[in-house]
Amino acid sequence: xxxxxxxxxxxxxxxxxxxxxxxxxxxxxxxxxxxxxxxxxxxxxxxxxxxxxxxxxxxxxxxxxxxxxxxxxxxxxxxxxxxxxxxxxxxxxxxxxxxxxxxxxxxxxxxxxxxxxxxxxxxxxxxxxxxxxxxxxxxxxxxxxxxxxxxxxxxxxxxxxxxxxxxxxxxxxxxxxxxxxxxxxxxxxxxxxxxxxxxxxxxxxxxxxxxxxxxxxxxxxxxxxxxxxxxxxxxxxxxxxxxxxxxxxxxxxxxxxxxxxxxxxxxxxxxxxxxxxxxxxxxxxxxxxxxxxxxxxxxxxxxxxxxxxxx
Numbered sequence: 001x002x003x004x005x006x007x008x009x010x011x012x013x014x015x016x017x018x019x020x021x022x023x024x025x026x027x028x029x030x031x032x033x034x035x036x037x038x039x040x041x042x043x044x045x046x047x048x049x050x051x052x053x054x055x056x057x058x059x060x061x062x063x064x065x066x067x068x069x070x071x072x073x074x075x076x077x078x079x080x081x082x083x084x085x086x087x088x089x090x091x092x093x094x095x096x097x098x099x100x101x102x103x104x105x106x107x108x109x110x111x112x113x114x115x116x117x118x119x120x121x122x123x124x125x126x127x128x129x130x131x132x133x134x135x136x137x138x139x140x141x142x143x144x145x146x147x148x149x150x151x152x153x154x155x156x157x158x159x160x161x162x163x164x165x166x167x168x169x170x171x172x173x174x175x176x177x178x179x180x181x182x183x184x185x186x187x188x189x190x191x192x193x194x195x196x197x198x199x200x201x202x203x204x205x206x207x208x209x210x211x212x213x214x215x216x217x218x219x220x221x222x223x224x225x226x227x228x229x230x231x232x233x234x235x236x237x238x239x240x241x242x243x244x245x246x247x248x249x250x251x252x253x254x255x256x257x258x259x260x261x262x263x264x265x266x267x268x269x270x271x272x273x274x275x276x277x278x279x280x281x282x283x284x285x286x287x288x289x290x291x292x293x294x295x296x297x298x299x300x301x302x303x304x305x306x307x308x309x310x311x
Contacts, residue, residue, distance in 0.1 A: 002028050002029065002232075002236045002237070002238065003025060003028040003029040003030040003085070003232065003235060003236060004028075004029030004030075005029065006025075006029065006030040006031070006084040006085055006235070007030060007031045007032075007033075007076050007077075007080040007081065007082050007083050007084050007085070008022075008025045008030045008031070008032050008033065008076075008083075008084065008085035008086070008087065008235065009032075009033040009035065009072050009073070009076055009083065009085070009086050009087065009120075009124070010022040010025065010032060010033070010034060010035065010087040010089055011035045011063045011072070011087065011088050011089050011090035011116065011120060012035065012036060012063065012089040012090030012091060013032075013034045013035060013036060013042070013045055013087075013089060014034070014036030014037075014038050014041025014042045014044070014045055015036075015038075015041050015044075015045075015190070016189040016190060016191075016224060017089060017140070017185060017187060017189055017224045017227060017228075018036075018045075018087075018089040018090070019044075019045045019048070019224070020223075020224035020225050020227065020228040021087050021089060021224075021227075021228050021231045021232075022034050022045055022049065022056065023045070023048060023049055023052070023054075023228070024225070024228035024229065024231065024232045025085065025087070025231070025232055025235060026049040026052070026054030026055065026056060027052065027054065027232075028232045028236075030084075030085060030235070031054075031055040031056065031079075031080040032049060032054070032055070032056040032057075033056070033057055033058075033059055033072060033075055033076045033079070033080075034046050034049070034056050034057065034058045034059070035058075035059050035060075035061060035063065035072055035090065036058070036060065036090075037060060037061070037062050038060075039058070039060050042058035042059075042060060043058055045058075046058050055080070057075070057079045057080075059071065059072055059075045062112075063088075063090035063112055063116035063119075063120065064111040064112050064115050064116045064119065065119065066119045066122075066123070068116075068119070068120075069116075069119040069120045069122065069123035069124075070123055072120065072123070073123050073124060073127050077127075082131075082133070083124060083127055083128070083133070083135070084133060084135055084136065084235075085135065085136045085137075085138075085235040086120060086121065086124040086135070086136075086137045086138070087137075087138045087139075087140075087231060087235070088116065088117045088120050088121060088137070088138070088139045088140060089140050090112055090113075090116055091109075091112055091113045091140070091158075092108060092109060092112050092113075093109065093152075093155060093191060094106075094108055094109050094154060094155075095151045095152055095155070096151060097150070097151050098153055101153055101154065105154060106153070106154045108154075109154035109155055109158055110154060110157065110158050113155070113158035113159065113162065114157070114158040114161045114162060117139050117162050117165065118165065121137055121139070121165075121169065121180070124137060125137070125169075125173060125176075125178060128176060128178050129176045129178070133178075134176070134177035134178060134179075134240070135178045135179075136178070136179055136180075136234060136235040136236070136239065137169075137173075137178065137179065137180040137181075138180075138181055138182075138183060138231050138234050138235060139162050139165075139166055139180065139181070139182045139183075140159075140162070140182065140183060140185065141159050141160075141162050141163050141182040141183065141184045141246055142155070142156075142159040142184060142185070143184060143186060143248075143294045144156045144159055144294065145158070145159025145160040145161075145162065145163060145184075146159075146160070146163070146184060146246070146257060147291075147292065147293055147294050147295075148292050148293050148294070149293060149294050150293065162182055163182045163246050166180050166181065166182045166244060166245075166246070167244050167259075169244075170243040170244025171244070173243070174243065177240075179234070179239060179240065179242060179243035180243055180244065181234050181239075181242060181243060181244065181245045181246070181247060182245070182246045182247070183227065183230055183231065183234070183246075183247050183248070183249055184246055184247065184248040184249070184255070184257060185224075185227040185248075185249055185250060186219070186220055186221045186222070186248065186249070186250030186251070187221065187222055187223055187224045187226060187227050187250055188201060188202050188205050188211075188221070188222070188223055188224070189224060196305035197296055197299065197305065198215070198221065199305040199306070200212060200215075200303045200305070201215040201221060205223055211223075211251065212303055214299070214300055214303055215251060215303075216251030216252045216253075217251065217252050217253070218297060219250075219251065219296065219297065220248065220250040220251050220252070220253030220255070221250050221251050222250050222251030222252070226249065226250060226251055226252075227249045227250065229249075230247060230249040230254065234247075245257075263288045263290060264284060264287075264288045266280075266281075266284050268280065268281075
């Protein structure tokens, strides 16, 4: 068990991806603080871990406020003696197109995903630095944050911001020996179960069957358990040289996302004036337009979603 003796916090671990992360960290030997706003869900995760022989305790608190971050770190130290690993998984959705999205929709998602990551990482890093611990921090990004997605202005902004903070924090934490990375998961969760494109994959998983190869291999889409191994690995001593990265995981696929890079570089004597842009720049830009949005390959005929016929 590569994490034997380590202590971890996993926010939003009452269900879904977070529960899988907490269970895998415990399976690898870590004692886990399970965090959620739902007491029953958190208790279920704790029970699953302890029944399997692991150690876990629940802390019920909403992620976002600094007070919650301080409570999580304090509880980890009080219950298990230290803190070595933080996984910032907590999140919510408030999907609406731009003109229908309210201030509350935007603020709620930003508060949990982006501010919650900030406050928890700040608190954990402070503890690591003060106590000379070469800690491990794993944050959660999304394909939406990398490429955009219709109706998810708030979520896209939060997830893109998390990756931006990770790149920055890796520089700030290097001297302390602390690593921080973002994972980009693609898995069957409550957030994806309602998407018709994934219907056949979700149905297979719910029957306890392996998902069709198209999803696991071509699309890189799988179960929460498929992502949990990467979280545990990045939390281990073996990942000491990996920091500041955005790493995708889903199904049978892993991806290392590169930094955004210029698609083309052009110079114009005297600078790019309005007239120069009319004369040359327009063709250069239009000739190198980049795609937007998450793009899915066409489903094979046998995997097309079945739409109920109305009577």
